[in-house]
Amino acid sequence: MEEIYCNTEIIKSVDSTTLTKQTGSRRCPEAVVLFLGLLSVLLLAGLISLGVHYHNSGCGSIANQTEELQVTLLIKERDQLKAKLVNTSEERDQLKVSLIQMTEERNRLQNLRQKKTCPAGWTMFNCVCYLLSNEIGSWQTGREDCRQRGADLVVIDSAEVQTFLSRFTKQQTWIGLTDLENEGTWKWIDGTPLTLTYWAHDQPDNGGGDPRFGEEDCAHIRTYTNDLWNDLSCSYQLHWICEKTP
Known part of the structure; x- marks a missing residue:
């Protein structure tokens, strides 16, 4: 126990x-x-x-x-x-x-x-005086006449002048454009090159090689072709247009 x-x-x-x-x-x-x-x-x-x-x-x-x-x-x-x-x-x-x-x-x-006004017999357009000759003569004769008047053959440098001249003359007239110095190089008498042109169809052609026309070194307004330009022998007898500033 x-x-x-x-x-x-x-x-x-x-x-x-x-x-x-x-x-x-x-x-x-x-x-x-x-x-x-x-x-x-x-x-x-x-x-x-x-x-x-x-x-x-x-x-x-x-x-x-x-x-x-x-x-x-x-x-x-x-x-x-x-x-x-x-x-x-x-x-x-x-x-x-x-x-x-x-x-x-x-x-x-x-x-x-x-x-400013233009002399008697002259017409003013855009502040420039223009004169259409009464007589006729060669291109050189026309230029000499313009110079004696204190002017020169007209220079067309704008469409406005071209339009004015087409109304101003109804006769074939010399303008101040020539290639006398260098054939084919047309210049205005103030020395500026030709940029704006109004040549008639197929002009200038320097007489087209026809000896009857000779060398065509001077330009004129040809009224029977809508007042366009044509080259012509400088000895032809035409009217001319002078221009000068008043």
Whole structure:
């Protein structure tokens, strides 16, 4: 009986020790969980603090930079508008000056036209005096006559003059165009090259190689071909047209 009792006590003692160990191992996880919870709270608080700091410093800085950039762009646009306004004002002033100068020139020309007149027997067109000869003669005779009058044979340098002369004369007349200096190179008597032409069909032809016509080195208005030009021997006897400025 005593042996059995002793064994029973041993068993109780072992069970008590085992129970104590089991109880201790059950309390340890609860402490770990509590520690981890506290650590999580601290980490969360740290994250919140960092977020607030980022919002107050980083985001605020970006907002300030954006505002500064907008202000810079507005200032630049303002300066550009000022520059454009200055340029516009300068152009306006230049236009005013040009308008004043053009007005003065127009008035001057009008005054000249009103003051200047052509001699008796001469006709004015575009501030130039024209004279159709009564007699006939060679191209050189006509030019000499014009020079004695302080003029020269007419130079046709515009469509307006050509149209005017087609009404001014109904006779074949010498004009101040020749290729005497260089065959085939026609020039006006004032030395300007021929650019605007009103030659009749197939003209100039230098007589077409027919010896009866000879060298055709002087030009005249041929009235029977719509007042167009023709080359002719300078010795032919025609009327001529003189021109001079009043």
